[in-house]
Amino acid sequence: MAYIEPAPIKDKGNPFESMMSRFHIAAQHLGLDDEVYNVLKSPSKQVIVSLPVTMDNGSIKVFEGYRVIHSNILGPSKGGIRYDMDVNLDEVKALAAWMTWKCAVVDIPYGGAKGGIKCNPREMSPGEIERLTRAFTQAMHEIFGPDRDIPAPDMGTGPREMAWLMDHYSRSQGMTVNSVVTGKPLVLGGSLGRTEATGRGVMISALAGMEKMKINPFKATCAVQGFGNVGSWAASLLEERGVSIVSVSDLSGAYYNKDGIKIQEAINYRNMNNGSLEGFTGAEKIDPEELLLLEVDVLVPAAVEDVITENNAHQIKAKLIVEGANGPTSAKADAILNDNGVMAVPDILANAGGVTVSYFEWVQNRLGYKWTAERVNRRSDRIMKTAFDKVYETAQEYNVSLRIAAYIVAIDKVAKTYKYRGGF
C-alpha cells in the first residue's frame, strides 16, 4: 500500500503533520486501504478570505480569515472559530481534522471543520470585534448553514460572537436560523450546559482515567494550564469532585498554592479583572513552564497546541494527562509519555463534551424545544463515559495508547461510513 511509507514525525511547529503522524499509525493498525487513506488525509475544502474592517479610529484594517472543512462524510461539518494572532492555515487544517475524529469518537452525526481569524481580540473594542465577526459571516455565507457547516466557539470567541454570527447569517436568509451556529446565548436558542460542557467532559474523562489509574479523587492534586472557558470549568468541576487544584495559569502567568486554589475565588477575580488572573493573591506566582512539571496526579493542558513536547515530556511527573486543549501534546512527546507510564486521555476524546452539547443545542433548535440542564448533563456524561470505555477497550485490544486507540475508533467509523456511501 502506497501510504505505508512512514510519515515524518515532526515536533513543535506543524500541528497538521502532528495530526497526520497519529492518523498514519492508526491507519496501519486498521489496515486502511489507500483510497480511504487518501480521502481522509486531505481536507475537503479550504477557504481563505480577506476581511476589511473599519476600526474605531476610522482606518480600514484587513484581517485574514480561514474555514477548513476536513470531512462531511458523517454529516454536516462542525467546529469552532478561533480568534488569535497565531491562527494559520496549517493550524486550522489540523483543528478541522481533529473535529472529524472527535465527532466520530463520541458518535455524533457530524463531519469536522474549524475556522479562525488572525487577530488579537484583547486589543480590539467590542464594536471592532462585532464588525469583524459580521464580515467573516458575510464572507462565509455560502459555506455556513445548519445542514452544511455549523460553527461554534473556540479560543478567543464565545456566546457574544456566536450571537452576531447567528444574526448576520439570519439576515442573509431573510429569517431567523438559530441552528446555523451553536454556543449561542441562552435567549437566542443556546443550550443549557453548553458553556461548561467542554470542562465537564474533561472532568468526566479525568475521573474515568483516575479510576483506571487507581487515583482517589479526594486525595488527588491537579494543575490546569489555561483559565478560559475550558480550563476554569474543568478546574471548578474537578474541585467539586474532591480534587485539589494546586496550580492554574493563563497568559498573565502561572499560580500555585500547595493547599489548593479556591477556584470560584479565582474565577470571580478573573471576571472582575478583564479576563486575566494578573494580580491574583490566592496563590503564589510560579514560572509558567513549571506548572507542567509539577508533582501532581493530574495535568490538564487547556490552552494551546504543542506545550508538551520532546523537550519537557520526560520531566512530566503527573500520572494522568487529560487534554482539554486541542493538540497540546506533540507526536514525539507521545512516545516519551508512553515509556514513562503516563496515561494521556487525548484531546479528541477528553474535550469532546463541548461538541456533544453543541449537537444537543442543534437538535433542540431544530425541534424548537428546550431541554433541562439535568437532561443535557445526564446525556452528555453518558456519551463521554461510553466513548472513554470504548477507547480504553480498543487500546487494550490493539495494545496501543489511548490516543492511537481514539484515532482507530474514529477512523474506523469514518472509513466504514465512506464505504457505505460509495465514495464521492
Ligand SMILES: NC(=O)C1=CN([C@@H]2O[C@H](COP(=O)(O)OP(=O)(O)OC[C@H]3O[C@@H](n4cnc5c(N)ncnc54)[C@H](O)[C@@H]3O)[C@@H](O)[C@H]2O)C=CC1
Ligand atoms: N471552548 C470550547 O468549547 C472548546 C475548546 N477547546 C480547546 O480548548 C482550548 C482552550 O479553549 P477555550 O478555553 O475555549 O479558550 P479561551 O479563549 O476561553 O481561554 C484560553 C485560555 O488559555 C490562556 N492561554 C493562552 N495561551 C496560553 C499559554 N501559552 N499558556 C497558558 N495559558 C494560555 C488564556 O489566557 C485563557 O485563559 C483550545 O485549545 C480550544 O481549541 C476544545 C474543545 C471545545
Ligand SMILES: O=C(O)CCC(=O)C(=O)O
Ligand atoms: O462545539 C462545537 O461545535 C465545536 C467545539 C470545538 O471547536 C472543539 O471541540 O474543538
